[in-house]
Amino acid sequence: MAMRPYIVVNCAMTADGKITSIARRQVRISSPEDLERVKSLRAGSDAILVGVGTILADDPHLTVKSLPPGKSPLRIVLDSQGRTPDGAKVLQGGTPTLIATSNHCAKTWTGAEVLRSGERQVDLQFLMGELERRGVKRLMVEGGGETISSFFKEGLVDEYRVFVGSLVLGGKDAPTPCEGQGFLESDAVRLRLINVTKMGSGALLCYEVVRDAAQPA
Numbered sequence: 001m002a003m004r005p006y007i008v009v010n011c012a013m014t015a016d017g018k019i020t021s022i023a024r025r026q027v028r029i030s031s032p033e034d035l036e037r038v039k040s041l042r043a044g045s046d047a048i049l050v051g052v053g054t055i056l057a058d059d060p061h062l063t064v065k066s067l068p069p070g071k072s073p074l075r076i077v078l079d080s081q082g083r084t085p086d087g088a089k090v091l092q093g094g095t096p097t098l099i100a101t102s103n104h105c106a107k108t109w110t111g112a113e114v115l116r117s118g119e120r121q122v123d124l125q126f127l128m129g130e131l132e133r134r135g136v137k138r139l140m141v142e143g144g145g146e147t148i149s150s151f152f153k154e155g156l157v158d159e160y161r162v163f164v165g166s167l168v169l170g171g172k173d174a175p176t177p178c179e180g181q182g183f184l185e186s187d188a189v190r191l192r193l194i195n196v197t198k199m200g201s202g203a204l205l206c207y208e209v210v211r212d213a214a215q216p217a
């Protein structure tokens with residue numbers, strides 16, 4: 001297998017499996033206890049990655065406030081066409097930011113390095129190799145659903161951690177943790193449940209991805 005970082009996907013979903021509402025705006029799904037857990041997971045990562053859909057919807061800083069900018073994890077955005085706004089918070093605050101675009105995107109940003117790969121979308125295998133080369137050992141993928149789907153599809157997930165909040169948002173068009181085209185049963189990503197923890201009003205489920213299909217999940 002190509003050398004790449006250890007990849008942890010983390011997200012929060014409702015009790016009916018939605019990561020946001022049909023309005024696609026940020027919804028507080030995590031409990032305060034879970035937010036603390038997410039902060040320490042971020043702090044223990046070398047880089048944090050989201051898709052441009054999350055930048056446009058939520059405009060997150062992606063920083064760890066308890067750490068000085070020089071010690072905060074690298075912020076990475078998957079953005080094939082260069083849609084990250086110049087005023088996005090992910091470009092501010094002094095923490096390094098890498099915007100991964102396709103080969104066809106000429107956009108540049110003040111406050112970010114640009115790494116080009118892939119034709120239609122960012123080539124994740126290339127990007128992971130490059131991150132490994134730069135010393136990124138642990139990568140946290142924070143979403144959204146299209147991004148998480150691509151990481152699963154490319155076999156680039158080691159752990160999947162999902163907090164299940166005690167609310168229902170519903171809506172057939174409201175996104176779930178893994179969007180994309182979906183998998184048929186024969187291609188389903190098999191997981192092994194490692195831990196279940198009650199965290200305030202919700203539960204955290206921690207899974208490992210099963211690589212050897214012969215092993216029981």
Ligand SMILES: NC(=O)c1ccc[n+]([C@@H]2O[C@H](COP(=O)([O-])OP(=O)(O)OC[C@H]3O[C@@H](n4cnc5c(N)ncnc54)[C@H](OP(=O)(O)O)[C@@H]3O)[C@@H](O)[C@H]2O)c1
Pocket residue numbers: 010011012013018019020024025026027029050051052053054055057058078079080081082083120121122123124142143144145146147148150175179
């Ligand atoms: N509950 C949670 O834990 C959580 C966490 C994060 C986000 N969210 C929610 O999720 C929603 C956004 O999710 P989303 O699925 O629309 O967007 P997303 O996953 O944040 O971003 C997807 C976009 O990234 C770009 N991209 C570039 N290369 C890619 C690749 N190889 N694979 C996949 N995407 C690639 C694509 O746009 P281009 O083709 O233009 O490059 C794609 O449309 C927001 O409503 C946000 O609130 C929830």
